[in-house]
Amino acid sequence: MPFDPATLRYNEAGLIPAIAQDHASGEVLMMAWMNAEAVAQTLETERVTYWSRSRGAFWVKGESSGHVQKLVDLRVDCDRDCLLVLVDQTGPACHTNRRSCFYTAVRDGDEVELMAPMT
């Protein structure tokens, strides 16, 4: 069946959450948002492209930092309201310079930092 980004289910702001996962290690790197055009651009260019809610603009991941995400595979969930992008991540995915944005764990009621910024 041909894929059409318009058939996904977007929220009231026209956005769908996209989870980025390292295609080799399986590490979950980050979650950000796409609109239909960002989904289409990601597939066309194979450079993962989000919609920045704070800037109100397309966000080609790594465009300024060099920490690009090359698309390896795009997955759609059963409800068609969430995406999983398997990526080849250059450098850190997180703006704090950590490999993953999910570097804080909650253990025994405390927050624990699991990862240091990359150098």
Add this chain to the structure above:
Amino acid sequence: MPFDPATLRYNEAGLIPAIAQDHASGEVLMMAWMNAEAVAQTLETERVTYWSRSRGAFWVKGESSGHVQKLVDLRVDCDRDCLLVLVDQTGPACHTNRRSCFYTAVRDGDEVELMAPMT
């Protein structure tokens, strides 16, 4: 630092996205939503508990199906607006009886089913 669910950033409906990942295989299983009380209950009970937007009620994953998610680790992202729950998943995570909700890939413009329902 003690963890307080009230310090997370929820959307206008009081919800935060939670990504469930198999703690052993790294497979991303599903994405659903939690409110502050669901986060607290998940930590207390170690049974992953979402907020069902369609039912407007707590959703203790697997309560009716038996396909429970035992909490292994809870992670908070850098912006504190997304959670990653590492889980020990019994059976399929998806209501279609597939292990993961992300069973559809987009390849060369077509939708491809990667996984059959579990038997």
